[in-house]
Amino acid sequence: MKNILLAVLFSSILNNYASAQFTVYTQANSGIPSDYVLCISAANNGDIWLGTDAGIVRLSGNNWSTYNFGNSFLPSDTWNEIINIGNQNWIGNSNGLGQFDGMNYSTFTDSLGDFTIWTMELDANNDLWVGTYSGGLDHYNGSTWDNYNTSNSALPDDQIEGIAFDNSGNVWCATSGGGLAKFDGTIFTVYNIGNSGIVSNSLNSVATAPNGDIWIGGPLGAISQYDGTNWTNYDSLDYGIAYSSIRTMVVDATGMLWVGTTDALMSFDGTTWTVYHTLNSNLASSTITELVIDKDAYLWMSTAWGGVAKLNVPTSIASIEPVADFSIYPNPISETGTVRYTGDQGEVKDIALYDVLGDQVTTYPASTKLDGLTISTLGLSAGIYFLSIRNDHGTMSRKVVVR
Incomplete structure (x- = not known):
């Protein structure tokens, strides 16, 4: 009983009542084939693409389409990474990497340092960067692949948990046990607890802000902000979700930080943390797997066991007023x-x-x-x-x- 009470207490701590509501899509009210959604991507044409345990899903307007092993050339139904680029989607899972256009599937697995895809991002040139479970960092420029690992570079860890790009084109990698790595195309610069003010060497996610700040999150709720000189660390008790694992982070155009955790969605405006979960909002699940901002500045999130949700107010004008x-x-x-x-x-x-x-x-x-x-x-x-x-x-x- 004590453990249950503690979980409820910590999941209920709010730094402000969250009054903003969400549009939620689940199996009960939409054409989504599963409420277990592992990843999400927003296309430039407004479509939303999802990776679920029941196939790849596209939401186009009000129309849902599902692509799976049974009705397409996909080799699997479960996909944990997806990135849309034009008419194509890069998709990844524990069996490798592929490209899918809604009909045809091409595999790129043989070029990777490891088959298990952990994270993927596109840079400003639409080059693909892939973080793997044990094979380091892979880069694809459309014709050739490069692999960076602990054996051939100064990359501090071969398990890459998150990738982000700053305004100068540097690649920032959150690693499982080696801290944070910045790659300028030639040199890796490593930030760890031994040489910086970083909160932990064990990281789950990384995001960059319009002002150049770097945000990182770890498995026990710890968050660090780095402005290029100084580190600011936030303990999980500062925002009230004790030991909640930080899963995903994104910074909107206004500089608002959005954080998806295993227990809540959070936002931080530089002063106030606001927490959203199933007890104080209409979210169907508090376990956020990925965050993305669409072309119209709306925040979308994929969740475990709660489908997909969209913040009803664009992040560019969102104002959270406490009840x-x-x-x-x-x-x-x-x-x-x-x-x-x-x-x-x-x-x-x-x-x-x-x-x-x-x-x-x-x-x-x-x-x-x-x-x-x-x-x-x-x-x-x-x-x-x-x-x-x-x-x-x-x-x-x-x-x-x-x-």
Whole structure:
């Protein structure tokens, strides 16, 4: 029971109530053949392409098309990577890489350092860069292949988890155990915990911002921001999703960071983290597998067990207004702290303080006025706690540091 409570508590921590809603496509309301969607790509013509465990899927307007082993030349139904380029799609899975136009399939597996495709991206020249499970980084310029690995280059790890490109054309690679690598076409520059302020050597994803900042995410919820000189690290408790694995990241044209994790979708505007999940939005799943922004600046996400979702407001004009919010001051607390609550209190269901193990240590009457509520630390050991407020809007929690 304690573990369940802890999971619910952490998945409910919001730095702002997320009021934006999504258009969600599942098997129950659309022609998508499976709710288990592993990857997503947005075409320049507006089509959305998906890789699922039931084939390759195209959404064109309101029309759904599925391509699988039974009705096309595809050698498999399960695809974990897809990138659209014109009339073609690069698609990858644990058996290799191919190109698919909706009818014909061509294999490119023999040229790779490893058959298992982990990540793929196209650069500004439409060159393909492929990260593999154990074969390093592959580059295809349309006619020839180059492979970079730990044996023939300064690449620090052969398992590539994420690829991104900066404004200067450098290739940034997030690796499984070797930290972050920047490749300028000739030289690899490596950033790890031994020579930089990076949060971890174990990384899952990387994204570049319009201003040149590099964002990386790891398996235990750690996020780093690098501006070319300084590193800023964000702990999972800063945004309230404890130890949630960062799966995918993208930065929109306004500089807003969007992060897909195993437990939530998050956004960060440089000041405030906003968290979306199944408890505070109409998302059908909180497990985000990939994020992409389409030609009209809409954010799309593929999810595990929840189909596909689209943010209803373009990211270029998105403004997330909280239904309610609260803070605690002072924080850290020596003896007492006070809740400052803004917005509609609604009907309060329960108010409780939990420790990091998920044990409830203090409760408050549901009739308590939230704004001005006094938090006493009498009898509490120094450490981290969470104040959770549940009302008819949902559940919000805040970290409380007792000293």
